[in-house]
Amino acid sequence: MPNRPKNGPRPHAFQPPQGQLALIAGSANKLLAEKIARELGVSQTPSEAHYFSEGNVFVRVLENVRGRDCYVLQGTHHPVNDNFMELLFWIDALKRASAQQITAVIPFFSYAKGDKKDEPRVSIRARVCADAIEAAGADRCLMMDLHSPQIQGFFQVPVDHLYARYVLCDHIKTLGIKDLVVCSPDIGFAKGASAYANYLGVPVVIGNKTRRNHDEKAEVLELIGDVKGKNVLIVDDFTISGGTLMSMADVLLDRGANDIYAAVSHGVLSKGVAPRIAKSNIKQLFMTDTIEPHNDPLPHNISVVSVARLFAEAIQSIHDRTSISQLFPDGTIGLD
Structure with a gap:
């Protein structure tokens, strides 16, 4: 046994820095x-x-x-x-x-x-x-x-x-889409849609949908706002069946909209949904990489925008004991 102080620390082969x-x-x-x-x-x-x-x-x-x-x-x-x-x-x-x-x-x-x-x-x-x-x-x-x-x-x-909207909006801004309007598919995401619209500097319209039970496809009943001659970005926090987005796209086209885009934070996409979106009236669906595609290959009109840098910055901020709020450029924390 090597000599060491009676109350001293035991020797270890590897001691990582505290907090590494x-x-x-x-x-x-x-x-x-x-x-x-x-x-x-x-x-x-x-x-x-x-x-x-x-x-x-x-x-x-x-x-x-x-x-x-x-x-x-x-x-x-x-x-x-x-x-x-x-x-x-x-x-x-x-x-x-x-x-x-x-x-x-x-x-x-x-x-x-x-x-x-x-x-x-x-x-x-x-x-x-x-x-x-x-x-x-x-x-x-x-x-x-x-x-x-x-x-x-x-x-x-x-x-x-x-919030994924900053990453998604920054990507959408690079596309230079003219006459853009943000659309919420329901009242529940109205504040979230307003946050998207504020960051993009464009108007917002609100849809109203109903669903009688958990398994039934949502039906869009009405639209609050004018989209005639506009390009529309439908926004939501996630999509599983894609039904709400595709139904909303149909309503928007009936109301005179031009191109229909969609953006969701989480593309859950159950089996068979990606091929249906490929054939829908959605020109491009933007989603983040919080979920890895596991059911179907993604078609040409679904784009993945990475949130890795945002998560890395947040992790580094937590590790350094600095404020997370510095990651929100428009200061609209809690709007959605």
């Missing part, structure tokens, strides 16, 4: 994690996730993270429950490995629609998920475009909320 940033990629967002790592100028922390034949998942961090500032990137899109459980296991693994701080980076929080008890005998699913993430040991969360921003209040830990 560690980026761990879950199974759900491998490509986005690679881009974020490049933007940060760091290497991903080695890790592995193995799914067994009966559905169990095993996760392991392959490097010492004791005392480090850890960011685990794992969205909760399809397969939703598998990805959510994997997220919990990553948080637990890091906690048990004595990470200094654990931030759950969740590009798409799929249970965000379950934010209220609007029917008898139903669960407030977003609250259950928030409780589970905290119980697993997360110290804070970093998310993008929650369906309902008030979900941040379900968490006792800090939640940093990013």
Whole structure:
């Protein structure tokens, strides 16, 4: 045994600097994690996730993270429950490995629609998920475009909320589309559409839709505003079936609009949707890379705009203990 002070520290083969940033990629967002790592100028922390034949998942961090500032990137899109459980296991693994701080980076929080008890005998699913993430040991969360921003209040830990509209709008500005009008497909996203319109410096119109049950296709009933002779950008936080966007496009053309574009933060796109969008009246659909396409190849009229730099800047800001608000150029935090 080497001589050392009676109460002195034990020697270790490797002692990472206290608080050194560690980026761990879950199974759900491998490509986005690679881009974020490049933007940060760091290497991903080695890790592995193995799914067994009966559905169990095993996760392991392959490097010492004791005392480090850890960011685990794992969205909760399809397969939703598998990805959510994997997220919990990553948080637990890091906690048990004595990470200094654990931030759950969740590009798409799929249970965000379950934010209220609007029917008898139903669960407030977003609250259950928030409780589970905290119980697993997360110290804070970093998310993008929650369906309902008030979900941040379900968490006792800090939640940093990013907005994809800045990245999407900056890309749309490069296209030089003339006579542009922003359109919300329903009243619920009216504030979000106004934020898009303010950033782009264009007018906004509002649609009104109805859906009788969870599985029924939404029907656009009316449009508030004039789109005759205009190019229109339909905006929403996510699309699963594409039905709302395509129905809205049909209504806009009937009202005399020219070209129809659409922009969504999260392209969930269930199976068969991408081919239908390819044949629709939508000239171009812009979406971010918070979700990796998993059902169909993307057609010519769907473009992916990366949010890797925005996530990297947010992670660096959290790590450096600086304000996230500096990432919002127009200062319209909380409009949607």
